[in-house]
Amino acid sequence: MSVYKKLFVVILVLPLIGCLGLPSQKTWYKSGATEEQFRRDMTSCRQYGMQSAQANGLAGNLFVEAWIQQQANECLSGLGYSLTDSSSTSSASNSNIANARAEIQKKIKQLCATPEYKDYYSKTACLSVDITIEQMADPSKITPIQKPILLKARTAADGLSKEDMKLARDMGGVQGNRMADIYDSYMVPQNDKNTLDLYNGRITWGEYNRKRKEIYTEMNAQFKKSSS
Numbered sequence: 001m002s003v004y005k006k007l008f009v010v011i012l013v014l015p016l017i018g019c020l021g022l023p024s025q026k027t028w029y030k031s032g033a034t035e036e037q038f039r040r041d042m043t044s045c046r047q048y049g050m051q052s053a054q055a056n057g058l059a060g061n062l063f064v065e066a067w068i069q070q071q072a073n074e075c076l077s078g079l080g081y082s083l084t085d086s087s088s089t090s091s092a093s094n095s096n097i098a099n100a101r102a103e104i105q106k107k108i109k110q111l112c113a114t115p116e117y118k119d120y121y122s123k124t125a126c127l128s129v130d131i132t133i134e135q136m137a138d139p140s141k142i143t144p145i146q147k148p149i150l151l152k153a154r155t156a157a158d159g160l161s162k163e164d165m166k167l168a169r170d171m172g173g174v175q176g177n178r179m180a181d182i183y184d185s186y187m188v189p190q191n192d193k194n195t196l197d198l199y200n201g202r203i204t205w206g207e208y209n210r211k212r213k214e215i216y217t218e219m220n221a222q223f224k225k226s227s228s
Helices: 003-019 035-055 064-078 086-112 115-121 146-171 173-199 205-227
Strands: 026-029 082-085
Touching (some): 035 064, 086 115, 115 146
16 A cells, blocks of 8 residues: 555544544553653654654655654554553553552561561551550660661661652652652651651650651641642
């Protein structure tokens, strides 16, 4: 099929799709692909389409955009993307996020059960939401033996939290980026200060635990506010 016959078919088919009443809200989807990756791939495929248009002498032609779009679509298909209903894409994306976050939560639980960090998690809860009244009333201060364990445990836990927030940025869209921004601007500095205050003996384990819970509660409040 010649370039112009192929182009004519593309122009003819597009309005027919609308007339047939087929779903118009279509989205490119590829399992595991992040929004950032899709933007890069779309840019590359658009550039390929423009180069193809120039190579076929279509630069300046009235229908050049249709040609570029068709070539970009074929390029994306070749990279493993497919056009799906927006609702289906959203459901699949949410499922991917849920599965990935469940895996991170599993890692956190495994971390808390690690014997190396026993002296830390015997004084505080694995998750801030599970901190008990007894832990918040603990009058003792950190011991020299507990200090290096505190730093190792917090470094490992913070690493998993950052992994969770990277997932939010990559797959959570606008809301995911807002959550990650709140985490970076509020929770990270607050947690760092709380850890250093405990390490340097400025606060007790009870004060440390109360602060952990306060930070978690405030962060959740900011998350809800940003989504309203």
